[in-house]
Amino acid sequence: MTTDTTEKRAVLVIATLDTKSAEVMHLKALIEGEGLECVILDTGILGEPQGVTPDIPASETALAGGMPLAEVRKKPSRGAAVEVMLEGARVFTRRLFEAGRIHGAISMGGAEGGVMAAAAMQVLPPGFPKVIITPLASGHRPFEPFIGIRDILVMHSLVDIAGINDISRAVFDNAGHAICGMVRHYRPLEITRRNLVAVTTLGTTEWAMRRISQGLRAAGFEPIIFHSSGVGGRVMEDMIGRGFFCGVVDLCPNELTDHLVGGFHDAGPGRLEAAGRMGIPQAVSTGCMDFFAQGGKETIPEKWRGRKMYYHNPAFTLIRPSHEEMRRLGELMADKLNRARGPVRVVLPLGGMSIGGKKGGSTYDPEGDRALFETLKAKLNREIPVVELACHVNDEPFADRLVAEFLAIAAAAPPTGPPDGKG
Structure with missing residues (x-):
């Protein structure tokens, strides 16, 4: 991937818009207010976005994962459906990165949305800005599902990701400004020495x-x-x-x-x-x-x-x-x-x-x-x-x-x- 520092940079937002539309709208407004573009990838399974139009709708995410969204919704378990959407999120995240379309990625979600986003971020290389906001980022829980082998910043949401309030707003704003700062200063990790x-x-x-x-x-x-x-x-x-x-x-x-x-x-x-x-x-x-x-x-x-x-x-x-x-x-x-x-x-x-x-x-x-x-x-x-x-x-x-x-x-x-x- 090559990065032109004069171009307008973009942040990929990965979220389940059937349950996180309000939160994504808040994050989108913050990112665009900082002069960056926002690319939204929907990994929602059961419902439709509310008040926000994704750049990559859940129907396309599902197809990239191997089947139509209608078939995903018929899966016998939530886990089986998540596997399809997770793979689709990986596919699109890789495509966007390889095309030089995105310069950072952020997500908010719980046991499903957060894990799907984290899996997608594994295709992004070391040094590429990555942030996940999740209520599961608490001290007594394993962090492996969220970090894997990548340099992902995981932020505890303190409260459930269920609307914008005085507490969640402070967390989302901190995370949003963090990813914007990373994206502005991002330079691809480059190994130039042979030793x-x-x-x-x-x-x-x-x-x-x-x-x-x-x-x-x-x-x-x-x-x-x-x-x-x-x-x-x-x-x-x-x-x-x-x-x-x-x-x-x-x-x-x-x-x-x-x-x-x-x-x-x-x-x-x-x-x-x-x-x-x-x-x-x-x-x-x-x-x-x-x-x-x-x-x-x-x-x-x-x-x-x-x-x-x-x-x-x-x-x-x-x-x-x-x-x-x-x-x-x-x-x-x-x-x-x-x-x-x-x-x-x-x-x-x-x-x-x-x-x-x-x-x-x-x-x-x-x-x-x-x-x-x-x-x-x-x-x-x-x-x-x-x-x-x-x-x-x-x-x-x-x-x-x-x-x-x-x-x-x-x-x-x-x-x-x-x-x-x-x-």
Whole structure:
């Protein structure tokens, strides 16, 4: 997408106009009063807009989602109907962005309208202005349905989105002025340098991450750090696929453990795959793969209560995988790395993969570590070198060697230029 700063910019408003017409009219007036255009996309299912004419009516949204609106209304459940409108909203949002027609997006809605808009905003790239107003943005609720892997500003509406009153007006005005300010100052995110390296870490490997970052910077690379707590890995994989990075130092692919076992840090089935598809160099270790994350001690499911644990904080407990799970992790990791189109090197910390996993720690289990390491070595292609160090993951010699292995394959790899696409 190219953006001409002299053109009149537009804000996409996504909403269910059968229930949110008054609120959209208020937002439209504010946006246009700020000198911007307003493009309204209707995702309403049951009724018709009241007093406002959308640029993209619900009938067109439904067709883009795969069927006429009349058929959507006959769906046996509300969820099935929402899926169709959600897909249609995605289609139109992508079209408008790719045509350079919009420069920001905002929505207001609850469990259905907000989630549909959030799904549509996932097609918009990092750096593109995005705002969602919803009563579900309260502290005890999960934010995954609204944020996903995008930089979305989520604002709590305080009250239900059911008309304009003294309270809702203040919230809508703040959100409206926020998106207008973002749109006015928006510049597409552009990666112009070839030296960005993605690095993964968790708090338990903070020392290693800092040492690795120092080594990369000394060699002329710029480390971009991702917190491997589920969403961090997903964001990194997405950005690798967009061509942002020239290489990866995957210190902590622990999200594989959570995906396999069912922990909080599950990044989905695509973790540890994008770099291989893109053919960029990757130096990989096993940091933090010796645990998966759960909640506070009192919330641990019965099936895991007999396992070794590390008390991380009142909200998180780190649980040791079984030996069989460690073997399966070795197989999973090897399968993903074997499919890589670019150079790969693996560095194993034989002295422990986490704070709790070192000798004397509450999750220390050398046999479990060996189950992972031996399976991984046995299943990896012979072309992938494996370095074994009698170090803990946070020891300086280990971090230095991981950097050295990356630099060796990066030096031999063809240069990767900045991506063609811009946010």
